[in-house]
Amino acid sequence: MTDCLFCKIAAREIPAEIVLETDRALAFRDINPQAPTHVLVIPKEHHADAAALAQADDGLADDVIKAAHAVAVQEGVAEGGYRIVFNTGPGAGQTVFHVHAHMLGGRGLSWPPG
Numbered sequence: 001m002t003d004c005l006f007c008k009i010a011a012r013e014i015p016a017e018i019v020l021e022t023d024r025a026l027a028f029r030d031i032n033p034q035a036p037t038h039v040l041v042i043p044k045e046h047h048a049d050a051a052a053l054a055q056a057d058d059g060l061a062d063d064v065i066k067a068a069h070a071v072a073v074q075e076g077v078a079e080g081g082y083r084i085v086f087n088t089g090p091g092a093g094q095t096v097f098h099v100h101a102h103m104l105g106g107r108g109l110s111w112p113p114g
């Protein structure tokens with residue numbers, strides 16, 4: 001997608017603080033962090049949202065979730081607990097329509113979310 005912010009980050013056309021890269025996924029720090037650790041994990045391939053990712057072929061969703069967990073370990077929040085969130089659709093607060101997992105940790109996370 002030529003006009004997608006996260007495709008541009010994946011293509012290194014827009015800078016981001018990348019913390020992990022695999023063959024098919026990329027993780028970078030959120031520009032407006034909501035927790036001490038707040039990393040976005042995307043498939044490099046464009047899919048609009050979690051529904052599209054779930055229908056993508058050959059385990060791409062699996063790769064994204066595994067990358068999110070690997071980032072939690074790398075960032076030292078895995079033991080204390082962390083949250084993986086896919087805001088899906090405008091009613092859930094999705095603003096960037098290239099699917100991304102928010103990986104949040106480093107503080108207590110209340111439930112239910114807002």
Ligand code: 5GP
Pocket residue numbers: 005016017028029030031032033040087093094095096097
């Ligand atoms: P959503 O609201 O779609 O679930 O999440 C989009 C996230 O992308 C937000 O948390 C927002 O702070 C983050 N974001 C928006 N633009 C940029 C950017 O240019 N760089 C980075 N690193 N994060 C961004």
Ligand code: ZN
Pocket residue numbers: 001004005006007008045046047097098
């Ligand atoms: Zn994209």
